[in-house]
Every structure is written in C-alpha cells, then in structure tokens.
Amino acid sequence: MEILLIGVLLLAGLAFGTLGSHYFGVPRVVGYILIGMLFSPDLLGDYLGLDAARWTQPLVAIALGIVAYLIGGAATVGQLRRLGVSIITATVGKVAGAFLLVFAGFVWMGVSVPDLPGWGVPLVLAALATITAPAAIVAIIHQYRARGPLTTALLGMVAMDDALGVVIFSVALALLAADGLVSALPLVVWEIVAALVIGGIGGWLIERISRLLHEHELRLVALIGAIVLLVGLAEAWHFSGLLAAMTLGFTARWFGGVHAERLFEPVEQLEEMVFVLFFTFAGLYFDLSVAVEHGWLILLFFVLRAAGQVIGSWIGARLGGAPPAIANNVGLGMLPQGGVAVGMALMLEGQPRFAEVATLAINIITASTLLTESIGALAARFGLRRAGELNAANGGHDGGHDDEGK
Amino acid sequence: MKASNWLETHPARAVTVAPDASLPEAAALFLEHPEVRDIYVVDEKGRVCGHLGFRRLAGLLLAHLRPTHSRRQLVERVTAGAVREHMDEHVLCMRPDERISEVFHHHMERRVEDIPVVDADRRLLGVIRVADLLRKAIEPAG
Numbered sequence: 221m222e223i224l225l226i227g228v229l230l231l232a233g234l235a236f237g238t239l240g241s242h243y244f245g246v247p248r249v250v251g252y253i254l255i256g257m258l259f260s261p262d263l264l265g266d267y268l269g270l271d272a273a274r275w276t277q278p279l280v281a282i283a284l285g286i287v288a289y290l291i292g293g294a295a296t297v298g299q300l301r302r303l304g305v306s307i308i309t310a311t312v313g314k315v316a317g318a319f320l321l322v323f324a325g326f327v328w329m330g331v332s333v334p335d336l337p338g339w340g341v342p343l344v345l346a347a348l349a350t351i352t353a354p355a356a357i358v359a360i361i362h363q364y365r366a367r368g369p370l371t372t373a374l375l376g377m378v379a380m381d382d383a384l385g386v387v388i389f390s391v392a393l394a395l396l397a398a399d400g401l402v403s404a405l406p407l408v409v410w411e412i413v414a415a416l417v418i419g420g421i422g423g424w425l426i427e428r429i430s431r432l433l434h435e436h437e438l439r440l441v442a443l444i445g446a447i448v449l450l451v452g453l454a455e456a457w458h459f460s461g462l463l464a465a466m467t468l469g470f471t472a473r474w475f476g477g478v479h480a481e482r483l484f485e486p487v488e489q490l491e492e493m494v495f496v497l498f499f500t501f502a503g504l505y506f507d508l509s510v511a512v513e514h515g516w517l518i519l520l521f522f523v524l525r526a527a528g529q530v531i532g533s534w535i536g537a538r539l540g541g542a543p544p545a546i547a548n549n550v551g552l553g554m555l556p557q558g559g560v561a562v563g564m565a566l567m568l569e570g571q572p573r574f575a576e577v578a579t580l581a582i583n584i585i586t587a588s589t590l591l592t593e594s595i596g597a598l599a600a601r602f603g604l605r606r607a608g609e610l611n612a613a614n615g616g617h618d619g620g621h622d623d624e625g626k
Numbered sequence: 627m628k629a630s631n632w633l634e635t636h637p638a639r640a641v642t643v644a645p646d647a648s649l650p651e652a653a654a655l656f657l658e659h660p661e662v663r664d665i666y667v668v669d670e671k672g673r674v675c676g677h678l679g680f681r682r683l684a685g686l687l688l689a690h691l692r693p694t695h696s697r698r699q700l701v702e703r704v705t706a707g708a709v710r711e712h713m714d715e716h717v718l719c720m721r722p723d724e725r726i727s728e729v730f731h732h733h734m735e736r737r738v739e740d741i742p743v744v745d746a747d748r749r750l751l752g753v754i755r756v757a758d759l760l761r762k763a764i765e766p767a768g
C-alpha cells in the first residue's frame with residue numbers, strides 16, 4: 221500500500237502542482253501539499269490505514285541527504301571569495317537575524333512541549349527559520365527580468381544560506397538529543413566532527429571514483445550510493461547525516477574543481493522529485509486542528525522570521541559595505557521558505573522523543589511555506605522594484621551578456 | 627588510422643585561448659570560428675591545460691535566460707571569472723601514434739566534439755573534427 225501511495229503522491233502531486241501553477245498562477249508546492257493532505261489521517265489516511273510516520277522516515281532521510289549534498293557542492297572556495305564580502309556578511313546577518321528573533325520570540329512566549337527543555341521548541345523553529353527556497357526567488361527574478369547588484373546579491377545569498385542553516389539545524393538536533401547544554405558537549409563534538417571527517421573522506425573518495433566512471437548513469441549510481449551509505453552510517457554511528465552529506469558535497473566539489481558538473485548534474489535532476497516527496501509528506505502529516513489551534517504561532521513564526529532576516533541582512537550588508545539599495549531590500553527578497561525546511565521538520569518525526577515538536581514544526585513550516593511562497597513573492601518584487609532592477613534585463617540588450625558577476 | 631595520418635589528410639587547426647581570458651573573449655573566438663565547438667586552454671608554454679565547450683560557455687553567458695537554476699548554477703552565474711575558472715582540467719587528448727578507432731568512444735562518452743592531438747609535452751599538433759570523421763564515414767566507397 222505504501223509503495224502504491226508513493227506513486228500516487230508523486231504523480232498526483234505533479235499533476236496538481238503543475239495544473240495549479242498553469243491555470244491559477246499559484247506555486248507548485250501548493251498542489252503538492254494539497255495532495256498530501258488528501259491522504260492525511262483526517263481524510264483518506266485513516267480509511268486506508270496509513271501510518272505515515274512508519275514508512276516515510278527512510279525516504280526523508282535519504283532525500284534530505286541528497287539535498288544536503290547539493291547544498292554542500294554549491295560553491296568552491298574560489299567562488300566564495302569572488303562572491304564578495306557584502307554578500308557573505310549579508311547572508312550571515314540574514315541567517316543570524318532570523319535565528320535570533322525567532323528563538324527569542326518563542327522563548328519569550330514560553331512555547332514548549334513535554335519531553336523537551338523549555339528552549340527545545342524555540343531552538344528547532346529558529347534553526348528552521350534560517351532556510352530559504354531558491355526556486356521561488358529565481359522564478360521571480362526570471363519572470364521580471366531583474367538585473368543589477370541587488371539581483372546578484374539575492375542569487376548569491378539564496379545559494380549559500382542553506383549551508384549555514386544545515387549547520388545550525390545539525391547542532392540544534394545534537395543539543396536536543398543530549399538533553400542539557402553541559403552534557404551535550406561531547407555528543408555535539410562527536411556529531412559534528414565525525415560528520416565532517418567521514419563526509420570529507422567520502423567526498424575525496426567519490427571524486428576519485430567518479431573519474432573512472434565516464435558514463436552519466438554509472439556516476440549517478442555511485443553518487444546516490446555514497447549519499448545513502450553516509451546517511452546509513454550516520455544513523456548507525458550517531459553522527460549528523462545531514463552535515464555529513466553536506467560535507468560530502470563540499471569536499472567532492474573542492475577536489476573536483478569548478479568544472480564538477482559530472483559530480484552534481486546527475487543528482488540535481490532528482491531535486492524536484494525530492495521536493496515533491498517532502499511537500500506531499502508534509503501534507504500527510506498536516507493536521508488542520510493543530511494548525512488552527514496554533515494559528516497564532518504560525519503568524520508569529522512568519523513575522524519574526526521576516527523581521528529577523530530583514531534586520532539581520534541589513535546589518536550584515538551595511539557591515540560588508542553594501543550600498544543602501546542592496547541593504548534596504550535584500551531581506552525582503554529572501555522570504556520564500558520551502559522544501560529543505562519542510563524536509564528538516566519531517567526528519568524530526570524519526571525520533572519518538574521529538575514527536576510532539578515534529579508535529580508542531582511540520583504544521584508551522586507547512587503553513588508558513590504557503591504564506592511565504594505568496595507574500596514572499598510580492599515582497600521580493602517590491603524590493604527589486606524599489607532598487608530599480610525590475611525589467612532591467614530589457615534595457616536594449618535582452619539576451620546579451622549578463623554582467624551580474626562583474 | 628593513426629591520428630598523425632588523419633591530420634595530414636584532414637588538417638584542422640585547434641582554436642586556443644589563454645587561461646586568463648574572459649568568457650566574452652572566449653565567446654568571440656567561437657563566433658569567429660563557427661565550425662568550432664571546443665576550444666583548448668593553453669598555458670604560456672603552449673601546453674594544453676584545459677578545455678571549454680561551446681554549450682558550457684553559452685550556458686554560463688546566457689544563464690539569465692534560464693527559468694530554473696540549481697544552487698551550483700546560481701553561484702556560477704554571480705561569480706563569473708576568467709576562462710580558467712570554468713575550464714575542464716581533465717582534457718582527454720590523443721597521441722599522434724594512437725589509432726582513432728581505439729580512443730574515439732572515450733571522447734564520445736565525454737560529449738566533446740573535437741579530439742585534440744598533442745605531442746609528449748601536451749603541445750597541440752592539431753584537432754580531429756568529429757564532423758570530418760562523419761563526412762568520411764558516409765562518403766561513397768571508392
């Protein structure tokens with residue numbers, strides 16, 4: 221039954237997502253989530269006897285490993301240097317701002333669940349708040365033919381900030397698993413250091429092996445095999461699989477150089493499928509009563525995250541010497557939140573101790589994804605217009621050389 | 627047939643570029659030689675140190691026309707550097723005494739259209755165009 225359902229979720233999610241996008245102009249993720257909701261316990265799930273928590277976890281862990289690998293391989297060290305100081309500082313500021321404001325806000329509101337310390341829920345939500353969805357932002361930039369320094373900053377930031385989010389989320393999970401800041405230290409060190417070392421060795425190995433595999437199909441098998449193996453090792457040896465997979469991507473890219481398509485292109489083709497799984501699974505777990513009961517938390521999360529990243533990216537951009545046109549608008553362009561955050565929230569379901577925080581996080585992130593995908597698009601357009609970069613690519617040489625990177 | 631024999635009967639000059647050249651400069655070379663689909667990056671001593679294909683270069687310079695990007699492509703789009711930053715350092719070259727039939731399939735798997743022929747110091751002697759091989763293959767016998 222579960223295999224049948226996965227097939228239904230993929231195909232019906234794809235159909236709903238693309239039809240909704242084509243006919244109603246809504247983001248595809250809305251269709252994905254709605255299809256998942258159809259099979260949630262409140263609707264068809266109970267009737268069909270589906271227990272999503274039992275069988276979705278291995279898929280979520282592997283899928284998240286795939287995305288983490290791609291996040292890690294987004295840039296080389298040389299490219300990071302060329303990104304420029306202001307983009308790096310704005311990214312750090314954006315991530316820090318979203319994290320701190322969400323954490324402080326939820327601690328202040330005293331939001332907690334049994335089985336976890338008082339800072340548990342705020343820490344998980346704050347870590348999830350740092351994630352951004354590049355696809356929605358790229359779509360807006362493409363749709364409005366935006367071009368200029370703000371566009372460049374936005375593209376650079378959305379490609380990079382999830383890497384910081386993965387690190388923060390991995391540390392947050394390690395802290396929660398250890399149940400106490402002092403006792404957490406050795407566990408956190410093991411979770412992080414083992415992930416970095418094993419992921420690093422794996423990255424070197426997979427880069428060497430891929431040189432021997434000239435066929436695209438064989439490389440895909442090797443890459444997915446390496447990611448699954450690493451995620452499995454992480455589960456067995458209790459280190460962060462997410463961080464290990466990201467390190468795998470980073471080191472594979474490092475040793476493979478800039479021209480490393482062979483290591484990433486085959487896996488990149490799986491990303492949309494991963495997001496269809498994440499969003500439909502999120503729909504499966506979506507509980508309308510939880511969302512209604514905690515509606516104010518969803519709103520609070522949305523407002524705090526938005527305010528945190530607008531303020532944080534402004535401070536970071538100004539510290540990095542960015543002009544006001546970038547500093548004042550870049551945070552507005554980074555509101556969309558999507559698949560990676562949803563996947564991370566789903567991952568929490570894997571541990572019984574996190575069950576309550578997982579339900580809360582999945583419902584908040586799913587609802588806030590719907591909000592950010594719509595309001596976020598408007599905010600990004602507003603920011604780009606204010607910076608005078610909307611339709612800038614039509615300035616007499618559309619189709620010509622894009623000089624964003626200059 | 628050996629590569630050296632082929633080059634004698636089908637001479638084709640390889641187009642080269644310096645590692646520090648900009649991407650638009652590389653694009654200008656492609657446009658100057660419409661038959662060329664691969665250019666070779668050579669160091670100051672004339673040795674092949676990289677390769678840049680037409681599709682890859684076009685993909686980089688026309689990235690803003692693409693509606694979706696992977697994270698890797700996003701970073702590439704905003705950090706465009708010199709040719710050396712984007713070239714493939716693992717160039718598969720032929721030696722003059724190698725037979726085309728023995729190495730041709732390796733080149734096809736790597737999706738390159740021209741096969742560079744180099745001497746022992748990796749200096750370019752010429753290039754075997756796949757289009758010429760194809761032309762020869764469909765020529766009527768005799």
